[in-house]
Amino acid sequence: ESYKRIGQVEDKVKAFLTLDEENARNQAKRLDDQLVKGENEGALFGMPIGVKDNIVTKNLRTTCASKILENFDPIYDATVVQKLQKAETVTIGKLNMDEFAMGSSNENSAFQATRNPWNTEYVPGGSSGGSAASVASGEVLFSLGSDTGGSIRQPAAYCGVVGLKPTYGRVSRFGLVAFASSLDQIGPVTRTVEDNAYLLEAISGVDPMDSTSANVDVPNFVNSLTGDVRGLKIAVPKEYLGEGVGEEARNSVLEALKVLEGLGAQWEEVSLPHSKYALAAYYLLSSSEASANLSRFDGVRYGHRTDNAETLIEMYKQTRAEGFGDEVKRRIMLGTFSLSSGYYDAYYKKAQKVRTLIKKDFEDVFEKYDVIVGPTTPTPAFKIGEKVDDPLTMYANDILTIPVNLAGVPGISVPCGYAANGLPLGLQMIGKHFDESTIYRAAHAFE
Numbered sequence: 417e418s419y420k421r422i423g424q425v426e427d428k429v430k431a432f433l434t435l436d437e438e439n440a441r442n443q444a445k446r447l448d449d450q451l452v453k454g455e456n457e458g459a460l461f462g463m464p465i466g467v468k469d470n471i472v473t474k475n476l477r478t479t480c481a482s483k484i485l486e487n488f489d490p491i492y493d494a495t496v497v498q499k500l501q502k503a504e505t506v507t508i509g510k511l512n513m514d515e516f517a518m519g520s521s522n523e524n525s526a527f528q529a530t531r532n533p534w535n536t537e538y539v540p541g542g543s544s545g546g547s548a549a550s551v552a553s554g555e556v557l558f559s560l561g562s563d564t565g566g567s568i569r570q571p572a573a574y575c576g577v578v579g580l581k582p583t584y585g586r587v588s589r590f591g592l593v594a595f596a597s598s599l600d601q602i603g604p605v606t607r608t609v610e611d612n613a614y615l616l617e618a619i620s621g622v623d624p625m626d627s628t629s630a631n632v633d634v635p636n637f638v639n640s641l642t643g644d645v646r647g648l649k650i651a652v653p654k655e656y657l658g659e660g661v662g663e664e665a666r667n668s669v670l671e672a673l674k675v676l677e678g679l680g681a682q683w684e685e686v687s688l689p690h691s692k693y694a695l696a697a698y699y700l701l702s703s704s705e706a707s708a709n710l711s712r713f714d715g716v717r718y719g720h721r722t723d724n725a726e727t728l729i730e731m732y733k734q735t736r737a738e739g740f741g742d743e744v745k746r747r748i749m750l751g752t753f754s755l756s757s758g759y760y761d762a763y764y765k766k767a768q769k770v771r772t773l774i775k776k777d778f779e780d781v782f783e784k785y786d787v788i789v790g791p792t793t794p795t796p797a798f799k800i801g802e803k804v805d806d807p808l809t810m811y812a813n814d815i816l817t818i819p820v821n822l823a824g825v826p827g828i829s830v831p832c833g834y835a836a837n838g839l840p841l842g843l844q845m846i847g848k849h850f851d852e853s854t855i856y857r858a859a860h861a862f863e
């Protein structure tokens with residue numbers, strides 16, 4: 417069924433970088449045989465899934481949408497992929513993204529621009545644009561994305577689907593090609609909150625291969641979907657409805673709050689006073705980490721190697737010049753600069769201090785409230801080409817999602833009405849560390 421739908425819409429949506437029909441059919445066949453024998457045990461038995469192309473899959477090309485990994489076939493599966501196999505899903509293919517997960521529109525992919533299924537002149541968001549578009553267009557039932565500064569929640573909002581960034585440490589990052597290791601998390605993109613809860617449960621848990629994965633219990637998330645939000649204490653940060661947030665996004669959140677109030681929840685306005693510094697801190701910290709992480713792409717160990725070099729140093733330089741796109745180079749330069757001696761204290765260290773203050777803002781609010789609610793993005797999806805030449809406006813898109821990564825807390829985006837141009841809007845719900853259950857409960861009652 418997935419392949420039938422892909423045949424119908426993929427030339428318009430362009431969500432996949434690699435499709436592996438033969439392998440998917442073999443997986444499905446194996447599962448069929450198990451079914452006949454009564455050996456079907458996986459929680460997600462037979463469900464078709466797409467995987468973002470920065471999550472490694474054994475013998476299945478993994479490019480990070482970069483020329484530098486154009487022909488890279490990994491020799492192992494990421495922990496989340498192994499967990500999917502255990503849950504008995506069927507991997508349909510690998511999904512387009514912004515190169516190395518840097519971007520908000522999928523226009524930074526070295527290979528193709530994925531389109532928004534609601535209107536193909538618009539971007540699907542990014543960097544997990546392929547993950548959101550493939551679910552929204554019905555090509556797969558659900559997908560995995562990754563979120564460093566909003567890359568699951570923002571495309572989920574733009575494409576009208578449900579996307580969750582788990583608490584930092586909830587899901588193993590082993591086999592996720594690192595962008596900014598202290599911020600990256602893998603998470604589920606689905607049509608409904610219930611599907612999302614099932615998929616999170618399947619991929620969660622401590623992993624000896626990732627020392628930053630947390631040894632905490634994985635609850636049965638689906639059990640938390642009671643529909644009951646009576647007495648839930650909601651905080652609405654005034655910074656999330658203020659300057660820079662569009663009229664339509666603001667109104668849709670106010671409408672949503674009315675619905676939640678009708679269900680017995682209470683809300684109050686609060687402040688996250690350091691939000692205004694989050695964007696600057698994020699782009700410094702994430703670029704600094706990226707400059708270190710991406711040093712491994714040197715033409716020796718993986719992927720592309722230039723043909724035009726005489727010496728080793730020339731080979732490194734030329735390989736990276738040919739392999740990386742403009743946005744990736746921009747971030748490596750910014751990160752290298754901010755980590756260099758003489759600038760380290762003024763930039764990197766300062767940004768780390770801001771990060772601590774932002775974390776503290778969230779802790780203060782969570783002393784009194786159960787969830788924080790606001791828009792996922794300041795506006796609905798923009799047109800393809802509209803922001804490509806202006807990195808700063810592109811960065812400003814992430815203003816409401818980034819603080820969540822800096823604080824390490826979980827956040828979900830659920831569909832929340834439509835803008836005048838017919839494109840979906842998203843409602844963001846943010847929870848305490850390891851309390852995905854509460855945001856699932858609230859999101860489920862609302863959806």
Ligand code: GLN
Binds near residue numbers: 542595
């Ligand atoms: N758009 C943000 C960036 O470009 C977020 C990316 C992400 O979450 N991977 O860095």
